[in-house]
Amino acid sequence: MTSIFATVGYFEPWWIQVIKGILIFVIGLSIVPVILILERKLIGRFQARYGPNRVGPYGLMQPVADIGKLLGKEQFRPRTSAGLLFAVAPMISIMSAVATFAIIPFGNVQDIFGTPVGLYGIDVSIGPLYVFAFGAIAFYGLMLGGWASGSKYSFLGAMRSAAQLVSYEVSLGLSLVGVVFTAGTLSLTGIVEAQAGMWYIVPQIVGFLVFMVAGFAETNRTPFDLSEADAELVGGYNTEYGGGRFASYYFAEYLSVLVVSGIAATMFLGGWLLPFGIDPPGWIDPFVVLFKTFLFVVLFIWIRATIPRLRYDQLMSFGWKILLPVATVNALVTAILVVATH
Amino acid sequence: MTWSPGDDVVEVQRGPEPGGAGGAYRAFGETLRGLKTTFMRIVEGPVTVQYPEEKVPVYPRFRGRHKLHRFEDTGLEKCVGCSLCAAACPADCIRVVAAENTPENRISAGERYAAVYEINMSRCIFCGYCEVACPFDAITMGHDYELSDYNRGDLIFTKEMLLAESLERTPLRTEDE
Numbered sequence: 001m002t003s004i005f006a007t008v009g010y011f012e013p014w015w016i017q018v019i020k021g022i023l024i025f026v027i028g029l030s031i032v033p034v035i036l037i038l039e040r041k042l043i044g045r046f047q048a049r050y051g052p053n054r055v056g057p058y059g060l061m062q063p064v065a066d067i068g069k070l071l072g073k074e075q076f077r078p079r080t081s082a083g084l085l086f087a088v089a090p091m092i093s094i095m096s097a098v099a100t101f102a103i104i105p106f107g108n109v110q111d112i113f114g115t116p117v118g119l120y121g122i123d124v125s126i127g128p129l130y131v132f133a134f135g136a137i138a139f140y141g142l143m144l145g146g147w148a149s150g151s152k153y154s155f156l157g158a159m160r161s162a163a164q165l166v167s168y169e170v171s172l173g174l175s176l177v178g179v180v181f182t183a184g185t186l187s188l189t190g191i192v193e194a195q196a197g198m199w200y201i202v203p204q205i206v207g208f209l210v211f212m213v214a215g216f217a218e219t220n221r222t223p224f225d226l227s228e229a230d231a232e233l234v235g236g237y238n239t240e241y242g243g244g245r246f247a248s249y250y251f252a253e254y255l256s257v258l259v260v261s262g263i264a265a266t267m268f269l270g271g272w273l274l275p276f277g278i279d280p281p282g283w284i285d286p287f288v289v290l291f292k293t294f295l296f297v298v299l300f301i302w303i304r305a306t307i308p309r310l311r312y313d314q315l316m317s318f319g320w321k322i323l324l325p326v327a328t329v330n331a332l333v334t335a336i337l338v339v340a341t342h
Numbered sequence: 343m344t345w346s347p348g349d350d351v352v353e354v355q356r357g358p359e360p361g362g363a364g365g366a367y368r369a370f371g372e373t374l375r376g377l378k379t380t381f382m383r384i385v386e387g388p389v390t391v392q393y394p395e396e397k398v399p400v401y402p403r404f405r406g407r408h409k410l411h412r413f414e415d416t417g418l419e420k421c422v423g424c425s426l427c428a429a430a431c432p433a434d435c436i437r438v439v440a441a442e443n444t445p446e447n448r449i450s451a452g453e454r455y456a457a458v459y460e461i462n463m464s465r466c467i468f469c470g471y472c473e474v475a476c477p478f479d480a481i482t483m484g485h486d487y488e489l490s491d492y493n494r495g496d497l498i499f500t501k502e503m504l505l506a507e508s509l510e511r512t513p514l515r516t517e518d519e
Contacts (some may be wrong), residue, residue, distance in 0.1 A: 046380045049390045306376040322366055 007089030016117055023119045028101045030143040032254045038294075038326060039254075039301045046305035048217040053148075060191055070250075073243035080150030081240065089148055090241065090248035093141030096134040097255035104262035104293075105189045107272050107285030117287055120189065128176045132169065137255065139165045139329060142220075145249070146237035156238025160226045160312065167332035168217035168256075174327035177211035178334035179267050180190035192271030199270040206267045206330040211321055212299075215260040219299055219321070220253065285288060286324055355462065399515035405468045406482040408461055410504040413451060415467035419505070420480035421459060422452030430475035435465035452478075464494050485512045 007326025035058060037052070044051025052059035077086055109118045124130050139162065146158020180186055182203065183194035190199075201208050217224040228236040238249045265271065269292045272285035280288075310318070346438035358364060391398055400406065411420045423440030449455040470483050488511055491497050491516075 045384045045388065048386060048388050050388045050392075109496045302377060302380065304382045307373060 001233030004238050013115065015042060015084050016115060019158060019170050020117075020121055025098060026101050028098055028255060028258070029251065032251050032256055033067070034062050035254045035258060035297055036063040036066070037096075038150065038297065039304075042298065042301045043305050046302070047088070054241060067247055070242075070247040075244065076171065076242050078150055080241050082148040082150065085144050085148035086240075087140050087245070090245045090252070091140055091141075092144065093252035094248045094255065096138040097252045098261060100131055100138075100259045101255065101262070102135045103127060103188055104266060104289070105192060105271055106289045107282055108189060108193075110282045110285075118189070119282075121186055123189050125187050127186045128173070128180060128263075128267075129186065131259075132173055135165075135169065135172075138252070141249075141252065144235045145241065147238070149240035151240050153234045153239045154237050157233045158241065160233075161220060161237060164217055164220075164224060164315060164319075168323070170216045171319065171323040171327045172214035172218055173209055174324070175207045175214060176206040176267060177331040178204050180242050181331070181334045181338045188271075192266055192293060195270040196272055199273070203269040204268065204330075204334070207334070208264075208327060210327045210330065211264060211268070212296075213323060214319075214327075215264065216303065217299070217315075218302075219256045222256065222304040224311060224315060225309060228256050255273065256299060258293065261293045261300065262289070264296050265292035267288065269295075353449060363394045377443070397513055399427035399513040400485050400487070401515050404485050404487075405473075406487060407463070407473065407484045407486040408466075408504055409482050409484045410459065410501060411480055411482065412505065416451070418448065418480045419450040419455060421476075422450050422478060422480070423454045423456040423457045424458075424477065426475040427481055430471040432469060432471060432475065433467045436460070436472060439461075453495040454494050456501060457505045459504065461499045461504065463497040463499055485514060 040062065041059070052062040055061040055065045055081065076081065103124055105118075105120040105123065106121030107171040109116050142161045142165075143158045146154040146156075146161075149155070179191060179200050182200060183191040185191060217220075220226075220228065226236075228238075233239070238246055241249060266289070271292075272288045274280065274288060346373050358368070369488050412418060413420060423438055425438040428434075428436040428438050429471065437460045438457060440454045441457035443449060443453060443455055468483065472481050489497065
């Protein structure tokens with residue numbers, strides 16, 4: 001029987017799925033402070049300074065202090081804002097980021113005390129589509145947040161991110177099409193296993209570059225952080241936000257950096273696979289994935305320290321005139337090669 | 343006769359036209375160059391001076407907080423209360439009230455001495471004109487620049503404070519630095 005819904009291979013007892021759900025939330029939200037301090041420390045080094053080094057040993061408690069400060073603040077809401085949406089928008093942002101985090105495979109199915117457990121939230125048969133679906137929902141978080149604030153800067157920032165996300169989501173999708181063609185499956189674990197011979201960063205180098213550029217745009221990171229553009233838009237869509245809600249936006253932004261890095265590691269760097277035929281025991285797999293993910297996180301930070309923000313028309317013309325044709329040609333060539341070699 | 347621009351012509355060096363495939367290629371190359379530039383900053387290490395713990399040494403002629411001086415042999419104050427420093431001060435932050443020396447109560451080497459000598463550090467601009475104006479080298483600029491305080495009143499330095507051996511809070515630059 002064919003279902004109209006995507007098929008998800010549930011083979012685990014329900015309580016393991018509950019535990020996994022909680023674990024993903026806990027791990028996701030505890031990695032974010034690590035990225036925060038890593039970013040501030042690294043940006044500092046890139047700019048020939050130390051970065052935060054006063055709070056705790058080596059300043060490692062800085063994100064805790066930051067988050068504590070934000071959560072301790074008053075929940076302020078502008079008079080012109082649309083009440084419910086103003087409160088819901090940050091939640092949409094953070095929810096969609098966590099939901100995307102659920103499908104990053106941290107390892108294959110492991111036998112833990114006689115129970116088979118997949119080291120991922122869910123292994124959906126539509127992997128990349130799921131990512132794009134929740135990426136599109138995350139866009140509502142920004143858009144509604146900017147609109148509900150009732151402020152022109154927020155609204156301008158939200159409009160910009162809307163145009164930006166729409167432009168770059170196409171290229172992001174097309175860049176992964178090549179990988180999906182080559183692997184012959186949409187399941188992320190399947191894609192990882194298909195990379196056993198060679199990581200897709202080698203045959204899909206063009207797709208990888210397009211994916212990284214579009215990924216920077218999707219996460220609103222420099223050089224595509226036009227939606228925030230401190231200089232001209234104050235803070236973009238989160239101008240009117242403060243306290244816990246701002247912290248949620250902040251968390252969601254860094255969580256989406258983590259997610260895009262995780263997807264890139266899965267799609268192009270072979271997930272939990274190690275090169276040269278090294279086959280470690282299964283419990284090492286999550287650490288391999290985390291290591292590869294953090295390589296990309298460091299790349300995100302490095303780029304942020306290096307490249308200035310693009311102008312808006314440059315952003316649009318780059319997305320539509322360069323990135324999209326390159327991604328399309330890459331997908332076409334891959335398709336032709338896959339058909340020709342089979 | 344046509345006008346000849348001669349030597350006035352300035353050749354403007356223009357880069358290649360932006361856009362197109364070449365532009366994308368160059369942008370990619372320049373991005374890599376930028377990444378290398380920022381990476382070299384990590385290799386070089388931070389240039390930060392961790393201020394409260396370590397301080398940049400000052401030069402000998404640095405103009406910090408003032409000092410009043412005594413004669414080293416007799417212990418008498420050099421200041422004779424002439425108020426030339428107060429007259430020279432552009433910020434009008436020095437207040438001098440002079441009094442006569444008497445044989446029983448000899449404080450300075452001259453006829454008169456400064457009974458009151460106050461410098462308002464919250465107004466002082468550290469120009470050093472007082473040092474230049476002083477005929478007896480009684481007032482000089484020291485090296486201390488850490489002068490912040492919680493009350494404005496505490497920033498009015500009296501004669502006793504200016505005469506006292508100041509805390510050596512600021513390192514002095516050595517010859518070869």
